[in-house]
Amino acid sequence: MLDNIQILVQAPVITLDLVLNGLLIGAIFALAAYGMALVWGVMNIINITQGEFVILGGYVAVVMGMYGLPPLLGVPVAAILLFVLGWALYHTVIFRIVDRDLFTSVLATFGISIVLQQLMNTVFGGDVQIADAGLGTVLLMDGLVALAEIKLLAFALAAVLGATLVVFLKRSRLGQAIRATAQNARAARVLGIDTDRVYAATYGLNAAICGACGALVAMAYTIHPYLGLPYTIRSFMIVVVAGLGNLAGVIIAGLGLGAAENVAGFVLGTQFQLAFVFLLLVVVLVWRNWRLARRREYLK
Amino acid sequence: MRAPYAKFAGYLAILLVGLAAPLLFSAYQSQMAELWLFIVFALTWDLVGGQMGYNSFGNVVFLGIGMYACAAVQVGLFYEVSTYNNARGGGATVFTFDLGQYLEGLAIGLPVGAVLAAIAAAILGGLVLGMRGHYFAICTLGLGIAAGQIANGWEWIGAGSGMVPPTPPAALGDLSRFYYFLAMALAIATFLVLRWLYTTRFRLAINAIRDNEDKAESMGLKTTRIKVMAWVIAAFFLGIAGGLLGNLKRFIDPIDTAFAGATFGVWMVLMAILGGKGTLWGPVIGAAVFQVVKETTWTYLLGWQRVALGLLIVVIVVFFPQGIMGYFRERFPARFGHRVEEAARPDRAEETTG
Amino acid sequence: MSTMLEVENVSKSFGGVRANRSISLKVEKGRIVGLIGPNGSGKTTLFSSIVGTHPIDKGTIRFQEQEISHLRVAEIARLGLIRTFQQTRIYGRMTCIENMLISTSQRGGSLVNLFQVHNPEREKQAEDLLAFVGLHAKRKLQAGSLSFGQQKLLEFAMALMNEPKMLMLDEPTAGINPTLINGVIDRLKQANKEFAVTLFVIEHNMNVIMNMAEHIYCLAHGELLAEGPPEQVRNDRRVIDAYLGAH
Numbered sequence: 001m002l003d004n005i006q007i008l009v010q011a012p013v014i015t016l017d018l019v020l021n022g023l024l025i026g027a028i029f030a031l032a033a034y035g036m037a038l039v040w041g042v043m044n045i046i047n048i049t050q051g052e053f054v055i056l057g058g059y060v061a062v063v064m065g066m067y068g069l070p071p072l073l074g075v076p077v078a079a080i081l082l083f084v085l086g087w088a089l090y091h092t093v094i095f096r097i098v099d100r101d102l103f104t105s106v107l108a109t110f111g112i113s114i115v116l117q118q119l120m121n122t123v124f125g126g127d128v129q130i131a132d133a134g135l136g137t138v139l140l141m142d143g144l145v146a147l148a149e150i151k152l153l154a155f156a157l158a159a160v161l162g163a164t165l166v167v168f169l170k171r172s173r174l175g176q177a178i179r180a181t182a183q184n185a186r187a188a189r190v191l192g193i194d195t196d197r198v199y200a201a202t203y204g205l206n207a208a209i210c211g212a213c214g215a216l217v218a219m220a221y222t223i224h225p226y227l228g229l230p231y232t233i234r235s236f237m238i239v240v241v242a243g244l245g246n247l248a249g250v251i252i253a254g255l256g257l258g259a260a261e262n263v264a265g266f267v268l269g270t271q272f273q274l275a276f277v278f279l280l281l282v283v284v285l286v287w288r289n290w291r292l293a294r295r296r297e298y299l300k
Numbered sequence: 301m302r303a304p305y306a307k308f309a310g311y312l313a314i315l316l317v318g319l320a321a322p323l324l325f326s327a328y329q330s331q332m333a334e335l336w337l338f339i340v341f342a343l344t345w346d347l348v349g350g351q352m353g354y355n356s357f358g359n360v361v362f363l364g365i366g367m368y369a370c371a372a373v374q375v376g377l378f379y380e381v382s383t384y385n386n387a388r389g390g391g392a393t394v395f396t397f398d399l400g401q402y403l404e405g406l407a408i409g410l411p412v413g414a415v416l417a418a419i420a421a422a423i424l425g426g427l428v429l430g431m432r433g434h435y436f437a438i439c440t441l442g443l444g445i446a447a448g449q450i451a452n453g454w455e456w457i458g459a460g461s462g463m464v465p466p467t468p469p470a471a472l473g474d475l476s477r478f479y480y481f482l483a484m485a486l487a488i489a490t491f492l493v494l495r496w497l498y499t500t501r502f503r504l505a506i507n508a509i510r511d512n513e514d515k516a517e518s519m520g521l522k523t524t525r526i527k528v529m530a531w532v533i534a535a536f537f538l539g540i541a542g543g544l545l546g547n548l549k550r551f552i553d554p555i556d557t558a559f560a561g562a563t564f565g566v567w568m569v570l571m572a573i574l575g576g577k578g579t580l581w582g583p584v585i586g587a588a589v590f591q592v593v594k595e596t597t598w599t600y601l602l603g604w605q606r607v608a609l610g611l612l613i614v615v616i617v618v619f620f621p622q623g624i625m626g627y628f629r630e631r632f633p634a635r636f637g638h639r640v641e642e643a644a645r646p647d648r649a650e651e652t653t654g
Numbered sequence: 655m656s657t658m659l660e661v662e663n664v665s666k667s668f669g670g671v672r673a674n675r676s677i678s679l680k681v682e683k684g685r686i687v688g689l690i691g692p693n694g695s696g697k698t699t700l701f702s703s704i705v706g707t708h709p710i711d712k713g714t715i716r717f718q719e720q721e722i723s724h725l726r727v728a729e730i731a732r733l734g735l736i737r738t739f740q741q742t743r744i745y746g747r748m749t750c751i752e753n754m755l756i757s758t759s760q761r762g763g764s765l766v767n768l769f770q771v772h773n774p775e776r777e778k779q780a781e782d783l784l785a786f787v788g789l790h791a792k793r794k795l796q797a798g799s800l801s802f803g804q805q806k807l808l809e810f811a812m813a814l815m816n817e818p819k820m821l822m823l824d825e826p827t828a829g830i831n832p833t834l835i836n837g838v839i840d841r842l843k844q845a846n847k848e849f850a851v852t853l854f855v856i857e858h859n860m861n862v863i864m865n866m867a868e869h870i871y872c873l874a875h876g877e878l879l880a881e882g883p884p885e886q887v888r889n890d891r892r893v894i895d896a897y898l899g900a901h
């Protein structure tokens with residue numbers, strides 16, 4: 001471990017490589033986290049299924065690649081399919097838990113995520129998979145910094161998707177209804193907004209965002225049926241650090257997490273990278289709570 | 301009053317059935333031993349999740365700590381733990397434990413596991429129990445997985461290839477009955493301790509935290525300390541259960557046996573909720589129902605087990621959150637002591653104003 | 655007569671809302687002091703500031719000469735300063751008697767004390783207090799099943815069970831049946847005399863507060879508007895205007 005830190009200090013260009021690559025995936029983390037914040041803020045639900053939506057979106061791209069279709073097309077297709085899934089889940093399960101306490105939703109969506117994991121495992125098998133988009137690598141600084149083109153593309157697409165989403169929530173009628181419901185569901189209902197439809201749309205929209213993220217992940221990185229939970233945890237962590245409804249915070253925290261994780265993976269060894277993510281969650285929560293405690297508050 | 305006798309007879313019947321079961325149905329002995337441990341899982345989960353309202357996904361941390369600590373002590377008293385783990389059956393040295401060594405290892409290993417688990421609960425609890433409800437829940441989810449990942453990379457305890465607790469000396473024969481009775485003793489001890497605990501003011505304090513923590517604080521209860529205490533008690537018993545489970549399974553996988561969030565970790569929650577959160581008997585009943593259903597259907601559900609499990613969680617949480625005991629308490633509140641007792645004492649407020 | 659509570663220059667704002675501005679007041683030991691003011695004038699906020707629910711922006715709060723503005727909620731309660739809530743807070747899924755039994759004073763209590771089983775003396779005290787507020791028959795019902803008014807009475811009894819030196823009540827008669835209000839006033843006065851509890855009471859019902867308090871503070875728009883004996887405050891032009899202006 002110390003050796004690895006030494007390498008980083010002696011060859012800053014490796015650090016640069018790690019950080020840049022980390023920032024690239026960080027954009028995807030931020031996008032998924034934005035979806036989680038949306039559902040949390042509007043429906044008061046912490047969606048543990050987040051990560052499974054991501055992985056499922058990834059499998060859409062993988063399957064399209066298998067049938068010789070361009071995996072990039074998987075981004076919109078995954079978004080559409082996942083929207084339908086999210087919408088359907090809302091109308092079967094989620095609508096029953098919208099008004100219940102937060103833990104009910106944590107547990108119920110946790111149950112759904114277990115179901116999805118196993119189904120993906122049964123259908124797609126337990127191997128690590130990728131969707132090959134057939135792009136090359138950009139080499140910088142005499143080849144010491146390598147950035148896969150697909151990662152650059154994924155970063156750009158994530159940014160575009162995020163921006164589109166923000167504009168959509170600001171401008172469109174549905175977006176306005178969503179924001180009104182988030183502020184005060186009862187008042188929105190009095191004003192004639194069908195909050196049930198808003199919730200269904202919100203939950204579906206979040207699933208679609210995750211699906212698109214997943215397709216990008218499958219092309220630029222790898223997917224596996226049981227790798228969903230880390231994405232859930234990352235999203236949650238980012239939202240906790242940034243706070244609900246803080247877009248800039250989500251972006252910064254997402255990018256920061258991506259970079260931190262990549263560097264930590266190098267320093268600790270990749271076998272500890274996941275442990276790092278989960279421990280970081282604990283550290284982040286403890287730190288946030290400690291900060292609040294000094295102001296006579298606590299995380300709630 | 302006949303009620304105390306009926307109760308006594310009930311306890312006696314359970315005791316006799318528990319003692320006779322491994323002799324009568326020896327084919328199911330290991331499943332029944334597992335059931336006793338599941339009762340410990342559900343009871344200890346409910347102490348924190350049900351009675352106190354702090355739902356934890358991470359109690360497997362204490363199970364795993366107990367399991368590894370016990371096995372490491374069992375081995376470490378007589379051999380170098382890392383060489384033992386590296387040898388893994390093959391290698392030059394043959395690791396044998398004679399009767400005295402085996403029993404000594406167990407007698408020291410189990411309490412050490414329990415104490416280490418309790419210490420871990422005190423430290424972790426001090427850090428994370430200042431958070432409220434769902435933050436705690438997700439934080440413990442992270443803790444459970446992080447613990448598994450760390451064990452998975454830690455060479456000293458065998459890393460990803462796991463650890464084998466000492467092989468019992470051949471003279472002892474099959475030890476599964478021995479472990480059955482130990483598991484049963486642990487379950488009964490846990491039950492009795494909690495039953496006593498729930499008659500003390502401690503239960504009132506943790507119930508108060510569940511119902512309205514802000515109020516509890518504003519009445520002067522130092523809630524974080526109380527919460528940590530509850531978690532420590534749960535961890536202590538889980539630590540022993542872990543030690544037993546490791547020896548019962550004869551193999552410790554870091555992620556599938558020790559820090560098994562995906563199985564034991566989820567099952568704990570499910571059993572407690574199924575039986576009825578916040579009741580003494582609920583977790584016991586939930587564990588029994590769950591184990592019977594699991595054992596009778598699990599083989600037919602091959603490949604779909606986790607689908608069934610996930611669906612079960614969703615259905616119970618959404619449609620049956622009060623659980624079996626909770627259902628009865630709602631139907632027959634008077635039998636659970638919730639009733640109006642008229643004219644027990646004149647009410648002075650009505651006297652003066654009426 | 656010594657000072658029980660002394661609030662000096664306390665300010666508290668929530669974002670842009672300045673709920674309390676430089677408020678100073680005093681509560682003498684053994685007195686019943688009232689706090690009035692139109693809706694949203696910052697009364698509840700002041701209570702919360704005193705008992706440590708949130709940090710204050712500025713000022714000092716002393717309880718029995720001790721600075722408490724940096725202490726935590728539980729620590730302040732353990733000094734003998736207890737408040738009740740405007741929106742009642744009780745332990746809904748516990749029985750009334752259990753609500754009472756866990757409300758005993760935690761002053762100097764350690765974790766070990768929680769492992770006691772029975773304490774007949776304490777149980778008798780709990781039953782007596784429940785009878786005192788007229789809830790004795792309901793003692794084995796779940797507190798959450800009580801009506802709002804009954805919950806207010808239960809919360810009052812719980813506060814007395816704590817044997818506080820000073821009790822701060824947030825609208826104790828709100829939601830209480832008018833025929834019972836006099837009973838509640840009697841109980842409050844009795845608690846003040848018999849148990850020697852200093853009372854600091856927020857109240858909207860003018861008759862109640864005039865009848866009970868020996869000294870009244872009036873807040874408006876987060877500022878201290880007037881203070882004095884009941885008749886003087888009642889006839890104060892600014893107080894009347896504040897109330898009329900607010901409605």
Ligand SMILES: Nc1ncnc2c1ncn2[C@@H]1O[C@H](COP(=O)(O)OP(=O)(O)OP(=O)(O)O)[C@@H](O)[C@H]1O
Pocket residue numbers: 668671672673691692693694695696697698699700740
């Ligand atoms: N937690 C909070 N966050 C933001 N604003 C708050 C908060 N608590 C109170 N306020 C605001 O502070 C002001 C004072 O509120 P407060 O509850 O203290 O009034 P009050 O005098 O108790 O009124 P009432 O008689 O209606 O109970 C109000 O404008 C209120 O909206």
Ligand SMILES: [Mg+2]
Pocket residue numbers: 697698699740824
């Ligand atoms: Mg108020």
